[in-house]
Amino acid sequence: MSELRGATDIGDFLVSARSFDEYRAMFALTDADLRGRALDCPGGGASFTAAARVRGADAFAVDPVYASPPRELVARLDAELARGSAWATANAERYVWGFHGDPAAHARLRAESAAAFARHLAEHPGHHVAAALPDLPFGDGAFDLVLSSHLLFTYADRLDARFHAAALREMARVGAEVRVYPLVDQAGRALPDLLASVVAELGDAGVRAEVEDVPYEFQRGARSMLRLGPVPPRTGVRGAGAPAAGGRMPA
Numbered sequence: 001m002s003e004l005r006g007a008t009d010i011g012d013f014l015v016s017a018r019s020f021d022e023y024r025a026m027f028a029l030t031d032a033d034l035r036g037r038a039l040d041c042p043g044g045g046a047s048f049t050a051a052a053r054v055r056g057a058d059a060f061a062v063d064p065v066y067a068s069p070p071r072e073l074v075a076r077l078d079a080e081l082a083r084g085s086a087w088a089t090a091n092a093e094r095y096v097w098g099f100h101g102d103p104a105a106h107a108r109l110r111a112e113s114a115a116a117f118a119r120h121l122a123e124h125p126g127h128h129v130a131a132a133l134p135d136l137p138f139g140d141g142a143f144d145l146v147l148s149s150h151l152l153f154t155y156a157d158r159l160d161a162r163f164h165a166a167a168l169r170e171m172a173r174v175g176a177e178v179r180v181y182p183l184v185d186q187a188g189r190a191l192p193d194l195l196a197s198v199v200a201e202l203g204d205a206g207v208r209a210e211v212e213d214v215p216y217e218f219q220r221g222a223r224s225m226l227r228l229g230p231v232p233p234r235t236g237v238r239g240a241g242a243p244a245a246g247g248r249m250p251a
């Protein structure tokens, strides 16, 4: 574990398993957000899809790892949970522990979430679609809401600005609204240049993008999400995004 302390690169894309409560906080989700068709992109081992379905959403998840046979994927998740926990424990000072309590409670929450994911995958494999950004196998406007956690910005060390812009445009194509969290990389570094460049490119493509505060902070400083699409007027919107000319979402 000691070689992880202070590291800035966690290694391969971690297949993590955030809980529904983490999703609700990091995306500032309301009950009304869960009434339509929702896509978790990437879903990894998160329990969002299972839990959102229980709450009435027509939810799906997409991730390239869903191409693996379910048994292999669930076995891999065990190892990934251990890798994620080792990283969080070794770098505990980079995190704010108010939500989870401590590294042990964090590990338990993620294990419960992975177990819920595994049950749902076994019962409803069709809700988990194997595909990779920036190409999603869904029609224009197929979803009311697309949630994207811990891929974009998180892995800015290997996904460049071009990939980010293409992935965001693709999610805006399939979803009426898109929310992306966090806007820092895996080591917790802010990415103002990347954020400005993708917001400008989205604006050129006719997609409105705004940075909005959320009631969640685990990585220190990660207190905001990027919202694409219609933004209702409300307090807490910081308006860092370049408004689109016309602000129109693609159909």
Ligand SMILES: C[S@@+](CC[C@H](N)C(=O)[O-])C[C@H]1O[C@@H](n2cnc3c(N)ncnc32)[C@H](O)[C@@H]1O
Residues within 6 Å of the ligand: 013, 014, 015, 016, 017, 018, 041, 042, 043, 044, 045, 046, 062, 063, 064, 065, 131, 132, 133, 134, 148, 149, 150, 151
């Ligand atoms: C850190 S996990 C996040 C999973 C989930 N959103 C969560 O918060 O628990 C990152 C995920 O991104 C997936 N991934 C990697 N490349 C991808 C791509 N090009 N398109 C979509 N997902 C990708 C990985 O397979 C992995 O499951």
